[in-house]
Amino acid sequence: MKKIYHNRDLFFDTHKLFHKVFNANFLNYMDEELTTSLQKPILDIQRFDHLLHELYGDYENKKLSMYDVLVKNYSETVVLQIKGLLA
Numbered sequence: 001m002k003k004i005y006h007n008r009d010l011f012f013d014t015h016k017l018f019h020k021v022f023n024a025n026f027l028n029y030m031d032e033e034l035t036t037s038l039q040k041p042i043l044d045i046q047r048f049d050h051l052l053h054e055l056y057g058d059y060e061n062k063k064l065s066m067y068d069v070l071v072k073n074y075s076e077t078v079v080l081q082i083k084g085l086l087a
Contacts, residue, residue: 007040014041014085021078024051034087043085
């Protein structure tokens with residue numbers, strides 16, 4: 001794995017959280033360009049949307065947003081942690 005940014009602990013904590021909550025590898029959903037430029041893990045919103053669709057189907061048809069799906073299925077702590085991964 002190439003070095004993406006300096007704060008390895010933050011990256012590994014994010015990876016562990018993402019795997020625990022979504023059973024997915026954060027690297028597959030990370031925005032590499034923003035992660036590199038901002039020096040912190042950033043989630044690629046489009047890839048994350050695809051993951052939520054895999055997990056919860058076409059939630060837009062139920063008039064739900066990504067945020068609605070997160071609030072409905074995860075704790076407030078997880079929702080805040082995911083919001084922290086957005087640029």
